[in-house]
Amino acid sequence: MIRGAGRARPWPAARLARIAAGALLVALTAAGAGPARPPAGGSLEGVSIRTLDGERFELAGALARGPVLLDFWATWCRPCERSLPGTQALHERFRERGLTVIGVSVDGPRNWARVRPFARRLGLTFPLVLDEDGSLSRRFRVVGIPTTVLIAGDGRIVRTHTGWVPGEEDSLAAAVAALLETGTPAKP
Amino acid sequence: MTRAATHSDAPRSRARLATLALLAAALAPPPARGQVTGDLLLIPQYGERVYRTPGDLTRFYGRLDLAWAQDGFTLGGRFESDRTSDNDPLGGRLAHYDRLTQRWAAWNDARLHVRVGQLHTILGHGLLHRSYELPGVVYDEPGSQTRYAASRDVDGALLEWRAGPFAWRSFSGRFNDATISPAAEARGAPRYGSVLTGGQAEVRLPWNGRLGATALRSAPGGGPRRTFASAFAGVDALAPWAEHGWSLPIAVESAREAGHLADWSPFSGDASVTHALYGSAVLLWNGWSLAAEWKDYDRMRLGFNDPPPLVREHSWALLNRNTHLLNAESEEGVQWELSAPLLSWLSLVANWSRADGAPNAARFRYEERFAELRVAPPASDAWELRAYADRGFDTQDFIGDRHAAGVSLAGRGPHGLAGELDLERQRVVRATAFGPEPFEDLAVTLGVSRSGWGSAGLTLTRTTDVLDRPSDLFGNPTAPSATFAGVTLAADLGARHRAELFAGRRRGGRACVSGTCYDVPSLEGAELRWTSRFP
Numbered sequence: 001m002i003r004g005a006g007r008a009r010p011w012p013a014a015r016l017a018r019i020a021a022g023a024l025l026v027a028l029t030a031a032g033a034g035p036a037r038p039p040a041g042g043s044l045e046g047v048s049i050r051t052l053d054g055e056r057f058e059l060a061g062a063l064a065r066g067p068v069l070l071d072f073w074a075t076w077c078r079p080c081e082r083s084l085p086g087t088q089a090l091h092e093r094f095r096e097r098g099l100t101v102i103g104v105s106v107d108g109p110r111n112w113a114r115v116r117p118f119a120r121r122l123g124l125t126f127p128l129v130l131d132e133d134g135s136l137s138r139r140f141r142v143v144g145i146p147t148t149v150l151i152a153g154d155g156r157i158v159r160t161h162t163g164w165v166p167g168e169e170d171s172l173a174a175a176v177a178a179l180l181e182t183g184t185p186a187k188p
Numbered sequence: 189m190t191r192a193a194t195h196s197d198a199p200r201s202r203a204r205l206a207t208l209a210l211l212a213a214a215l216a217p218p219p220a221r222g223q224v225t226g227d228l229l230l231i232p233q234y235g236e237r238v239y240r241t242p243g244d245l246t247r248f249y250g251r252l253d254l255a256w257a258q259d260g261f262t263l264g265g266r267f268e269s270d271r272t273s274d275n276d277p278l279g280g281r282l283a284h285y286d287r288l289t290q291r292w293a294a295w296n297d298a299r300l301h302v303r304v305g306q307l308h309t310i311l312g313h314g315l316l317h318r319s320y321e322l323p324g325v326v327y328d329e330p331g332s333q334t335r336y337a338a339s340r341d342v343d344g345a346l347l348e349w350r351a352g353p354f355a356w357r358s359f360s361g362r363f364n365d366a367t368i369s370p371a372a373e374a375r376g377a378p379r380y381g382s383v384l385t386g387g388q389a390e391v392r393l394p395w396n397g398r399l400g401a402t403a404l405r406s407a408p409g410g411g412p413r414r415t416f417a418s419a420f421a422g423v424d425a426l427a428p429w430a431e432h433g434w435s436l437p438i439a440v441e442s443a444r445e446a447g448h449l450a451d452w453s454p455f456s457g458d459a460s461v462t463h464a465l466y467g468s469a470v471l472l473w474n475g476w477s478l479a480a481e482w483k484d485y486d487r488m489r490l491g492f493n494d495p496p497p498l499v500r501e502h503s504w505a506l507l508n509r510n511t512h513l514l515n516a517e518s519e520e521g522v523q524w525e526l527s528a529p530l531l532s533w534l535s536l537v538a539n540w541s542r543a544d545g546a547p548n549a550a551r552f553r554y555e556e557r558f559a560e561l562r563v564a565p566p567a568s569d570a571w572e573l574r575a576y577a578d579r580g581f582d583t584q585d586f587i588g589d590r591h592a593a594g595v596s597l598a599g600r601g602p603h604g605l606a607g608e609l610d611l612e613r614q615r616v617v618r619a620t621a622f623g624p625e626p627f628e629d630l631a632v633t634l635g636v637s638r639s640g641w642g643s644a645g646l647t648l649t650r651t652t653d654v655l656d657r658p659s660d661l662f663g664n665p666t667a668p669s670a671t672f673a674g675v676t677l678a679a680d681l682g683a684r685h686r687a688e689l690f691a692g693r694r695r696g697g698r699a700c701v702s703g704t705c706y707d708v709p710s711l712e713g714a715e716l717r718w719t720s721r722f723p
Contacts, residue, residue: 110703167639
């Protein structure tokens with residue numbers, strides 16, 4: 001039987017459009033509910049992970065000092081490699097004002113041995129962690145890399161961005177600066 | 189009405205109810221201090237696999253993840269749906285499904301993590317077990333032509349506890365190796381098979397050291413129980429000299445099947461016992477590094493583990509699709525990698541990997557040499573030039589010889605504008621029963637972007653590979669080469685939505701992400717990938 005011969009019913013286009021429209025409506029409605037969400041700090045209390053230097057990073061402790069920026073990346077990801085110097089620049093620029101930058105490597109066991117050399121080559125000095133079991137990626141709903149997650153001191157996730165094109169570090173820097181100044185993120 | 193259709197009605201109704209419940213949860217006012225979060229992924233597709241006619245197939249994949257969190261408690265679920273306009277009883281309507289594919293509850297505090305339902309975890313370096321999800325990846329099963337999330341998970345319970353330098357992890361549940369689609373499950377094929385029960389104890393030591401042991405028992409349906417154990421250790425041998433820029437992290441894990449008490453010794457020399465050995469040492473001095481890794485895997489293709497393959501994962505398009513696939517049934521080898529910032533504007537990465545194996549008495553050898561130079565002005569990101577050369581062979585994949593080279597130029601302009609051009613060429617000799625079969629690949633990628641607006645990319649691939657050329661009914665090629673050209677547009681729509689549109693011809697083949705390789709089918713048509721997150 002020729003595979004294409006079975007395409008008799010014309011339902012897909014209209015039905016798929018309805019499904020897509022419905023799903024989009026749901027997403028847009030939910031997204032349009034506004035940013036006035038209760039803080040999610042409670043759900044972040046248990047986030048604790050060992051850095052490559054052997055120190056334990058407690059997210060709640062870092063948030064007590066100010067905002068936290070998580071940067072999810074991998075050694076095999078070229079956009080990550082090109083975006084990480086910008087993250088390093090944010091670390092150097094805002095560290096004294098209370099920003100904590102954490103690099104989260106999502107490399108699997110295949111690439112663990114290359115994480116430190118990669119970071120050294122790029123001159124990264126902020127703490128790095130291995131997301132060995134993917135728990136951090138799941139918790140912060142990472143659907144691609146690079147992904148940056150900016151968390152306010154009260155635990156609100158104020159900005160999540162996936163992907164990178166040159167120049168986007170400027171908008172991230174503006175969001176961090178606004179958060180440090182007023183406690184609220186800059187409008188995208 | 190067919191029998192299959194009758195059987196699918198009840199689960200479909202349940203799935204719809206579950207969906208409505210999840211949507212209602214998403215739209216309902218959140219309770220005090222709680223938060224509802226959601227992620228939506230939609231992939232409508234129009235077209236067909238290359239060379240298939242008629243080319244008017246319509247497909248739709250949708251996925252919704254919802255979670256509700258309050259204090260340390262989280263409740264979540266995932267709903268997936270796949271549709272195709274193909275009514276063929278073999279490859280079409282049987283691929284349809286609407287299912288709640290994941291549901292879980294978790295609780296965290298500073299010391300304890302408990303999770304019930306679908307979970308991902310790892311023991312040691314993954315020699316005995318690793319379950320994971322590839323973020324954003326959707327498998328497209330070639331046989332049934334159904335798509336589903338790339339989640340290799342355990343449906344059971346997980347307990348993690350830590351106190352000071354001590355940590356404990358244990359789990360038990362049924363394992364899903366992500367080879368059975370939810371569509372097949374809807375028709376009676378179980379996605380979850382073997383029952384796995386495992387644990388890991390670990391203690392942190394000075395000098396960034398760690399010492400631990402793991403144990404795992406598998407109980408396949410109807411098969412014999414198998415028990416495995418491993419021990420792992422790690423230390424930074426140059427930790428006292430860290431202030432001077434020196435570091436030498438060393439890691440090792442040895443795993444064995446422990447059918448008898450004597451086999452529990454992880455350093456037992458009995459080669460007749462199923463075993464795996466992994467070791468790594470990385471010497472770092474400021475920006476310089478030299479990494480070495482070893483592996484020796486014997487009958488360790490367990491289906492629920494994921495040992496380090498010691499194969500470089502490339503970001504270059506042509507090299508990525510030629511990644512060697514680990515055969516843990518029988519494989520041993522090494523990998524060396526040098527990273528050298530030669531000058532302030534010039535750096536080098538060189539990699540050499542080699543592996544030998546003899547599964548089923550058929551020997552294979554894989555070898556690859558790779559070098560990449562990066563040139564960029566010091567302390568500036570105005571432009572960057574990369575060039576690589578790669579040579580290797582992989583008799584497991586019948587690749588007798590392979591040369592590849594490429595160059596990439598990226599630059600920034602005013603007003604947030606940027607561009608990147610990649611050129612790659614590869615010459616391959618495939619060893620077949622009828623003699624050597626040479627072919628050549630040429631890949632060009634041109635991308636432009638503007639910060640805050642989005643990006644546009646043009647991908648062009650030309651190949652003389654007989655597997656990708658058009659052919660007649662008898663398999664004889666009807667053209668000397670094949671060209672695949674496509675355009676991708678990507679943009680963020682507000683802070684919560686992102687759209688990526690591909691149109692054109694996409695070459696199928698192997699893709700490797702985060703250490704895992706899978707097949708991507710070819711496409712001639714258009715595909716939209718829409719992601720939304722809320723809040």
